[in-house]
Amino acid sequence: MAAADNCLFCRIVAGEMGACIYEDDLVAAFEDIQPQAPHHTLIVPREHLASSAEFAPQHEALAGRLLLTAARLAREKGLESYRLVMNCGEEAGQSVFHIHLHMLGGRTFGWPPG
Ligand code: AMP
Ligand code: ZN
Numbered sequence: 485m486a487a488a489d490n491c492l493f494c495r496i497v498a499g500e501m502g503a504c505i506y507e508d509d510l511v512a513a514f515e516d517i518q519p520q521a522p523h524h525t526l527i528v529p530r531e532h533l534a535s536s537a538e539f540a541p542q543h544e545a546l547a548g549r550l551l552l553t554a555a556r557l558a559r560e561k562g563l564e565s566y567r568l569v570m571n572c573g574e575e576a577g578q579s580v581f582h583i584h585l586h587m588l589g590g591r592t593f594g595w596p597p598g
Contacts, residue, residue: 488532493582497530504543510549513557522590523561527553534581554587563589
């Protein structure tokens with residue numbers, strides 16, 4: 485699967501650093517290094533895609549797997565209430581340009597987000 489040079493999350497998915505808590509043929513998950521809630525897991529595609537702006541019809545299964553994996557991990561962690569976030573673009577708060585779905589739980593969240 486294509487990895488991008490100098491992409492932090494490609495390196496994590498490749499097993500070069502950090503420990504994945506879940507892996508399958510399409511996605512991997514690991515704990516956020518700067519957790520914003522008692523539970524903060526990132527679910528990422530194995531394939532390098534910079535942001536959800538790059539999603540195309542051939543990524544339908546991948547997009548579904550990201551969500552299903554988040555729900556599965558939340559269930560395994562015993563979370564009944566949690567928030568899923570995917571920032572797309574700098575203005576939306578994206579800082580790592582390899583798609584990642586945040587799964588946050590274990591505290592109360594405000595709305596709208598800042
Ligand atoms: P975003 O701002 O939506 O792009 O989220 C990027 C997330 O990646 C942030 O929550 C960071 O704390 C997290 N992050 C950055 N470096 C690492 C790392 N080496 N391992 C795990 N999470 C990381
Ligand atoms: Zn990448």
